[in-house]
Amino acid sequence: MTGVRPTSPLDRVAGAHDAAVLAVARRGDPVSRADVAQALQVTPQAVSKILGRLMDRGLVAEAGTIVSGPGKPTTLYRIVPSSRRAIGLHLTRSRVHGVVVDLTGEILERRELETGHLQPVPELIATLAAEARELAVVGPGELLGAGLGMPGPVDWTEGVYRGSSEPDPWRGTPIRHLLAEELGLPVLLDHDSRAALVGETWSEPGLLRNTALVLVEDGLGASLCLDGVIVRGAHSHAGEAGHTVVRMGGTPCSCGRFGCAQAEYQAALDDGDAELAAQVLATVVLNLVRLVDVDRVVLGGRTVYAHHARSMEAIRRALTQSLQAEPWIHVEVMLSTRGTDLIAVGAACEVLTHEYGLPQALVGPE
Ligand SMILES: [Zn+2]
Structure with missing residues (x-):
């Protein structure tokens, strides 16, 4: 298959x-x-x-x-929550976090595996498949498939990891196809921040119609739900907010440019300046609000949890200051309640959404 x-x-x-x-x-x-x-x-x-x-x-x-x-x-x-199940995998360069969820997105079981190094592709696929198989036997209900969320760039349509400009052994790998073949199950592959947002919208059906999810893990990314539709864009790259420039001629970024939000955020943390990092995050959020007019912003990711109080405060302050002449604009800022399960659960919810999602969420390529 x-x-x-x-x-x-x-x-x-x-x-x-x-x-x-x-x-x-x-x-x-x-x-x-x-x-x-x-x-x-x-x-x-x-x-x-x-x-x-x-x-x-x-x-x-x-x-x-x-x-x-x-x-x-x-x-x-x-x-009937127990009627269906889906597997979700969150892949990073050194870790696989897996869950199996029921039809409502509740976790039935979670697994965490430190791989400790960047695995070559055959080893990577074997690792992902082994984790998925362990999760596949947990819980009742029909198993619909597996979702995989990972740092981008990822091509959702083709199921390919596009890779970074640095030497990258995973670059160009058709991960969806390889994993589906190995598992004998349908597989969906998406960018980590988008998987996270799909998970949030599955848990809050109809409530997150205009939402930006800002994810801070090893990198900084965002994903968008606009008028009830998860936005992917022409190359599945919509929401790469981490690579929008917030300081001209600023810190060199892995993408080859200077002053990208992601590079400035990391540089601030490396300098021990959590307040400046929070301000960078607030700038990203404010730019998103200005650009696409969302009324909810969800923060998530391992790095954000470590600094969330300061980040939330900086974002609320920036929004209040910037929007004071427009009292009709209301933007709610919230922290995802999923903790470090956010992306794995979201990847599983991609499968649920694909099968049973609202019609708007079914708008996709082709
Ligand atoms: Zn960049």
Whole structure:
């Protein structure tokens, strides 16, 4: 079996309506037919049909009844978390962090492996496959596939790691294809920050319509959800905020330019100046807000957790100062609640989103 392209899922539900009903059910509490009909502005009869289809597939189940006034009691429905599973892998140069999640994105099991060195490609694929196999046997429900999130540049459409300009043994590797062949499962490959954002939007269906996720791990990156669509761009590179210049003629960057946000951020931390690092991060956030008009900013990544109080404060301060003449602009800044599982969970949620995501999230290449 070869790599499955992002637009040819194995188990897509009957259509946009089914995905929308599932999204309402995913928000948590059991829902009635009328709740769903109101949320989606469709008739209760249409909802009945869709709920029937979702129940046939085991994705939704009845969850008791309530009596609200005269007449027949109202039946409630809930999502069945144990009906499906997905594996998520977060790959860095020296580490693999893996999870298997249920249909709601809750972690059933996590594994962490320090590889300690940059593995040659055959060894890398064997390592990823071994981790995935360990996770594949945990938990009930149909296993849909595996997602892999890694630092970019990554071509989501082709499933290829494009690599950096430095000598890089992984450069140009069709990781999705190789891993799918090794595992015999569908595999999706994405940039780490985008995987993280897919995970956040899966957990908060419909709530993160205009959101930037800023990820600080070894590098600094961002990903965007605009008008409910995860933005990938012409070359899957949308959101490379770490390589936007924040200081002309500044610190040399691995990309060959000077004064990139990522280089300035790291230089500030290396100098022990956490306040300056926080200001660089705040500049990146402010630029994103100005450029694409998001109303939520989610911060995540291992490095950000170490400095999050200072970073959040600097970002809020920069936003308040910059936006004081525009009181109608509200931007909420929050820290991801996923901790260091963020990218692995997000990679798994890429698979869930691919199969059962809202129609907007299904917009992809081809
Ligand atoms: Zn750069």
